[in-house]
Amino acid sequence: MPLAEIPLRAWRKRSRSFEFRGHTIRYWVAGQGEPLLLIHGFPTASWDWHYLWQPLAHRNLVIACDMLGFGDSAKPLDHGYCLLEQADLQQALLKHLGVEQPVHVLAHDYGDSVAQELLARHHEGRFQMASCVFLNGGLFPETHRPALVQKLLLSPLGWMIGRAFGRNALSNSFSQIFGPQTRPSESALDDFWSLISANDGTRILHKLIAYVPQRRALRDRWVAAMQVGDVPLRVIDGEVDPISGAHMVERYHQLVPHADTVLLTNIGHYPQIEAPVQVLKHYLTFRAHIARATVWEGACSR
Template identity: 75%
Template structure:
């Protein structure tokens, strides 16, 4: 049975704002129970989770924000964007909500890298992460296959491309990364574009794209944490994603001990949009299994 959509106009009405280092950040929270932090990807925003939002809120306390430079949050022009700062932002949001106990993570794309940083901080006893599930994302720089548009944004002319980025360009890129039978409707593309365009977003896209080289810098640190830490992990991945599909999962199975992976046939880069029922099923199965096994409290 399909999951109910939350229209973007309704989603926006339920958002709240807090201030992070002088910048306005939009966030959402619902439900009760163990905290579940949802971390969105590039170039979209936390509305990416809208199909899963209500079903997850029936089980957990769900929390999500539009990260700095994304969606309806502030998008300062003269700012050096960093995945490490976005991890700081997630921790600041948890502090703002007075959440001091363990938190579960569900991340996608750019958000995967933020979650990887939080796993390192778990090892350093700076946050208590209870579990982490990754959707499609560049967990390993050697398997990440950026689109041409992403490569151009990284070039010296990236600032020009960003300012010229249009809805048509977003549609073209999304057609490449969604499964052929699961592409967004025109109405959904209007909403995705509204989030990208909000607060003059295209003018900073060349700054946000710096996450790609930053991943290379942090690679060994992040993968080491995934290999050594006790936090239960799972990957739920759209198999036909050209950026981080089956080839990324193959690498995950090579590098991560006792790999727990789920491949979704025919699904592309946005499984939470393309196949939310399947993602929900595999996520809840993962969480229910955790309640049956006692958790070790240390990382080695």
């Protein structure tokens, strides 16, 4: 059975805001239970999670924000965007909401890098992570195959490319990274474009893309954090994604002990949009396994 869509207009009406270092951040909260932090990817926003939002809120306190520079949050032009600051933002949001217990994390794309930093901070005693699931993202710089528009944004002419980037360019880009049978509708593309272009967002695309070299600089720190093994991890990955598909999962198995991965056949870079029912199924299975293991460990410790 397909999952219900939350129209973008309704999604926006549910948003709240808080101030982070002088910038207005839009965020969403629903449900109750263990906290679950959803972290979106580039170049879109938290609406990416709308199919999963209500099912996950049935059993979790679900939290998401449009990160600085994304969606309906502030997009300052004179700002150096940094993955470490985006991790600071996630922690500031949790503090704003009074969340003190360990947090489950479900992340995608750019959000995977933010989640990797939070995992590293967990091992340093600066964050409490209960579990983490990664959807298609550049977990390893050596396997990341940037799309053409990303390469252009990284070039010296990136500022011009960003300002010239339009709805048709977005459609062309997404047609290459979504699965062949699961490409977004024209209506969905309109909504994605509305979020990207909000607050003159195309002016800063060339600044947001700085995450690619930042990933390279932080690669060893983040891979080491994934190799520790005390936080349950899973990868749910669209197999045919040309950016971070099956080739990334193969590398994950080489580097991460006891790798827990799921490959979704014929699904591309946005599995939570392309195959939300499958993603929900595999995510809930992962969480159920964690719960059973926790009960078993508790019984054995008595």
